Amino acid sequence: MHAVEAALDNPNRAQPRRLLATPDRAQALTRRFGVLRQLESVEGPEIARLLPAGAVHQGLALKIDPLEPLSIHDIGSPAEGVLLVLDQITDPQNIGAIFRSAAAFGARGVILQDRHAPVLSGALAKAAAGAIDRLPHAVAVNLSRALETLSDLGWRTLGLDGHSTVNLADAIDGSPTVLVLGSEGEGLRRLVSEHCDVLARIPMPGGFESLNVSNAAAIALYEASRIRA
Numbered sequence: 001m002h003a004v005e006a007a008l009d010n011p012n013r014a015q016p017r018r019l020l021a022t023p024d025r026a027q028a029l030t031r032r033f034g035v036l037r038q039l040e041s042v043e044g045p046e047i048a049r050l051l052p053a054g055a056v057h058q059g060l061a062l063k064i065d066p067l068e069p070l071s072i073h074d075i076g077s078p079a080e081g082v083l084l085v086l087d088q089i090t091d092p093q094n095i096g097a098i099f100r101s102a103a104a105f106g107a108r109g110v111i112l113q114d115r116h117a118p119v120l121s122g123a124l125a126k127a128a129a130g131a132i133d134r135l136p137h138a139v140a141v142n143l144s145r146a147l148e149t150l151s152d153l154g155w156r157t158l159g160l161d162g163h164s165t166v167n168l169a170d171a172i173d174g175s176p177t178v179l180v181l182g183s184e185g186e187g188l189r190r191l192v193s194e195h196c197d198v199l200a201r202i203p204m205p206g207g208f209e210s211l212n213v214s215n216a217a218a219i220a221l222y223e224a225s226r227i228r229a
Contacts, residue, residue, distance in 0.1 A: 001025070004060045006130030008033055013133070014065045020047050022059035029060075052122075066119055067132065072111065072146045075138040079154030079176040081108040082224045087143055087182045087192045088116045089213055096127025097214035098181075103131035105221035114141045147195040150178050159188050159196035160220060162210055168220060171200035172227045179220050184213050 007013055008029070016038045021029055026041040047057045076083065084102055089095060095118065102110055117139070118124055120132045140146035147157050158171055159180040180196055182188035193199065202211065202219055211219070 001058050001060055002130040003125040003128065004062045005032070006133035007062055007064055008036070010133040012067065016062055016064045018063040020050070020061045022047070025059040055123075066121060067137070069139040070109070070136050072138050072140055072149045073153070075109045075111065075136055076150045076153045076155060081106070081176060082221065083108050083111060083150070083155065083178045084217065085111045085143060085147065085178055085180045086113065086117065087180060087188055088113060088186070089181065089183050090116055090118060092118045092122065092124035093127045094212070094214045096124040098217045099128040099131040099135055101214065101218040101221050103135045105225045107135065107221060109136040109138065111138045111140055111146060113143055114139050144191045144195045147178065147180070147192070151197070156198075157196045159193055159199045160202065160216055161188060161193065161199040162201050164199040164201040166198065166200045168200045168202050168223050171198050172224050174227045177224055179217070179224065181213055181217055181220070184210065
């Protein structure tokens with residue numbers, strides 16, 4: 001529900017190609033948005049029939065063109081606040097949760113890798129609960145070059161690395177910060193890591209070696225927002 005409403009509320013979105021809603025959801029949408037030309041009132045089983053197997057629709061389904069990403073220069077100008085860079089993170093649920101945390105903690109935007117990131121729709125959009133329409137994103141063919149561009153624009157790049165001896169809280173200094181997160185299995189790739197100004201770890205006194213990447217992102221975003229406050 002939140003993902004569909006956020007998409008309909010986003011002036012940067014194209015018009016919906018198709019919008020299906022159960023009768024009660026259709027009434028709620030009409031009360032909020034007025035007449036929606038593409039809205040079709042149908043029963044829940046009909047929506048389920050048109051969606052991938054196992055998809056949970058909450059009485060709403062929206063078919064719409066994807067959002068256009070910003071350029072690295074546009075998302076990084078001016079240099080202030082926090083950006084996230086995701087290095088080969090491919091799980092839609094994780095990326096959606098990262099978008100949601102990024103929006104909650106006031107991040108400027110998210111930068112994804114061109115070839116190794118899922119489209120911002122479906123399960124990802126649902127997990128983000130509307131955050132993909134509230135938070136700008138950019139797509140980079142080469143993340144190392146993207147980090148170079150951001151550095152030239154005045155950003156300080158901080159990569160999360162469990163092998164670092166520097167604690168995250170000590171590495172964040174309140175300057176415009178790019179938080180760089182790698183996949184859970186491999187972490188940051190070597191070239192991406194080498195383009196970070198500093199590598200830091202999240203200390204885990206409980207003994208676990210790693211966290212789910214979306215949880216790590218939430219902790220890093222909290223630390224960054226706490227220092228800025």
